[in-house]
Amino acid sequence: MTSTPVIDVERLNLSYGDFHAVKDLSFQVGKGELYALLGTNGAGKTSTLETIEGHRKATSGTVRVFGHSPRDRRAVRPRMGIMLQESGFSPDLTVRESVRLIGKLSQRTDRVERVLSIVDLTHKAGTLVSQLSGGEKRRLDFATAVYGSPELIFLDEPTTGLDIQSRDALWDAVDKLREDGSTIVLTTHYLEEAQQRADRIGLMHKGTFHQEGTVSELTRTLPAAIRFSLPASAPALPLPAARDSGGDFLIETFGLQNDLYALLGWAHANAVELRELQAGPTRLDDVFRSIGSE
Numbered sequence: 001m002t003s004t005p006v007i008d009v010e011r012l013n014l015s016y017g018d019f020h021a022v023k024d025l026s027f028q029v030g031k032g033e034l035y036a037l038l039g040t041n042g043a044g045k046t047s048t049l050e051t052i053e054g055h056r057k058a059t060s061g062t063v064r065v066f067g068h069s070p071r072d073r074r075a076v077r078p079r080m081g082i083m084l085q086e087s088g089f090s091p092d093l094t095v096r097e098s099v100r101l102i103g104k105l106s107q108r109t110d111r112v113e114r115v116l117s118i119v120d121l122t123h124k125a126g127t128l129v130s131q132l133s134g135g136e137k138r139r140l141d142f143a144t145a146v147y148g149s150p151e152l153i154f155l156d157e158p159t160t161g162l163d164i165q166s167r168d169a170l171w172d173a174v175d176k177l178r179e180d181g182s183t184i185v186l187t188t189h190y191l192e193e194a195q196q197r198a199d200r201i202g203l204m205h206k207g208t209f210h211q212e213g214t215v216s217e218l219t220r221t222l223p224a225a226i227r228f229s230l231p232a233s234a235p236a237l238p239l240p241a242a243r244d245s246g247g248d249f250l251i252e253t254f255g256l257q258n259d260l261y262a263l264l265g266w267a268h269a270n271a272v273e274l275r276e277l278q279a280g281p282t283r284l285d286d287v288f289r290s291i292g293s294e
């Protein structure tokens, strides 16, 4: 990382009484990056994020945000937008009033109508928060990340409860924020979203990193998979294959392209149909499953 990192965590430790929840965790997030902090339940993601956001004090280690302590609220707070799992807007306020409140609390400037339009709540501007649907509330939560285009944005499970259109709209808005230079820290249990969008991933387990790196660095440790089914009359396969529980063939390989080429050549030469053929690199889901099996 060439310039000063936006987030710099050095040997962070967090304990609750005698329970050591986060153990010697170190990582950095550079300007403009989308960093996904993922992990198993109870891994320590929320504890780590709360420390970076300035809500929790480290037991030991250092955390710097824009070069400041995250507890230096005046220096740091206006520069970051935090979309929590529930922002807790007052049910008695309208949507417009809630968005205005975000402006006051964040000390950033923006046009309320612009923010309403990005989170697609213009038509609900006069509606009370108590009368919003779950997905609409989630979009209002997202307004905290959008208002004033903060330099650093935390998205905690941002798409939970959103339909596919709202998810796409949220990611479009995130892409625009990134084009404007925002740095994003994402937590999600939708691993596909992280796989598609993250520049780097910190995969936590039991208070520490199980792995950290780009998606391909994380997935290349496990073999890719080729799956298909065959008619009973098919001749012997050209490659060693296992049968999965559904009776489909599974070839696990670190040479996906070559093995796929060999398989397709064999199928063509023998006029065999590879039914429901799927081939692809390891998914993050598989990396997660491998943690459980250790």
Ligand SMILES: Nc1ncnc2c1ncn2[C@@H]1O[C@H](COP(=O)(O)OP(=O)(O)OP(=O)(O)O)[C@@H](O)[C@H]1O
Residues within 6 Å of the ligand: 016, 019, 021, 039, 040, 041, 042, 043, 044, 045, 046, 047, 048
């Ligand atoms: N206030 C607290 N007091 C005691 N233990 C806590 C407290 N908060 C969290 N813990 C424990 O610390 C560990 C890490 O919790 P944390 O909420 O950071 O995990 P997480 O990775 O966010 O988990 P999840 O994916 O389940 O939300 C867990 O074992 C949790 O039970």
